Amino acid sequence: MAQKPTPLREQTRSVVRSLLARTAIELFAAKGYDNTTLEEVAAAAGVSRRTLFNYFRNKEDLALSGLSEQGEAIAARLAERPVEEDAWTSLRAAFQVLEDIDTTPERRLEMITLLFGNESLRAGHAEKQARWQDLFAPLIEPRLPDSDHRNLQARAIAAAAITCLQAANEEWVRLGGQVDLFDLYDAAVQAIRRPASPPEKMT
Amino acid sequence: MAQKPTPLREQTRSVVRSLLARTAIELFAAKGYDNTTLEEVAAAAGVSRRTLFNYFRNKEDLALSGLSEQGEAIAARLAERPVEEDAWTSLRAAFQVLEDIDTTPERRLEMITLLFGNESLRAGHAEKQARWQDLFAPLIEPRLPDSDHRNLQARAIAAAAITCLQAANEEWVRLGGQVDLFDLYDAAVQAIRRPASPPEKMT
DNA sequence: GCACGGATATGCACGCAGTGCAAGTTGCTA
């Protein structure tokens, strides 16, 4: 059909893709990221090493592919919020899509543990989340009052919110996942938005 | 000799180190990060490839070593600020150490261009700057009023400030370096700290 | 049913990053 060039192939592809990612993550979690070769991942998934590169750009992507999808999901939710709504409110609401997406808490914990255990993974993670602001900023900008550098402002707000999410996440892990993530998120947001402690301004 | 284990050797080492970094960065800027092999860098600096690894952990470090030093310099300045001072004020003041450190604006621009041109460098950059919060947070925490999650709050503030610096930096590059960086920084901070906006405000 | 085009899987060879090891080399110290 003209409308659906190859719906079946595409479907297969995405199934295989997530299968590969899952096998990889399990192996990484079990043996450690650095101690796991792509050869092993390929073998465990029943494909050739070369084929992995047909689905993922590199080893890192194999571990972090989920992040891009999360970003898109959040952006989609953000786009649904009314424009009159305050940016921070919209962002918080959008972030909550994570609770729908993320599988079990244990899998989430496994993923984060994996992430924090390796420097280049942490870096890739930081970058991918930082790039979320490219998705969010255009959706936030219309919510801001006219002024100079409105674009910069939108990006700053997006970035700051993401940063709060990250901080909350780190703390959440540190506490072993026993607390509600969004309680921590709220605490973080409040901390940065609370007016300066009483005294004066500077020059 | 007890007091100064080997002051001369140490001195030499740091000189060589910065020489290597400089040669590398120039080559990276000229030919592109990915198109430059460590072999070439080593040759240009007159050492062996193996020796590079005596000074830097990996190729990325060769390009980003400056960032760690910046972080430490900022932290040092931050530690000097009075504890009664508002955290945001202290942070802004500490950031200004960058103006003393950073060499010429053109070199700064070269560096940033290099940075934005390569994904893994961007990632490394993001991670290294994100880790600044580990340095800053302990210095910020004493400035906060007692409450729950004070540690989280300190990290959130540090991270948010860093984020504003990054956003300002990106905008600064986008504008070709024609504006004062800290004007942009202030705009970013103001944007995230401004109380939620009722949709329409006065001008 | 059959041949074709496009997408996919796989193998092979190669370049390059990064590491361990072992053998020189240099400069400081006793």
Next chain:
DNA sequence: TAGCAACTTGCACTGCGTGCATATCCGTGC
């Protein structure tokens, strides 16, 4: 002058990532 300790370098090896060539599979048009 002997010797130690840090530094340099070469060599070999693992593993990631890529280009290329081949084989296979699927859907389409004849």
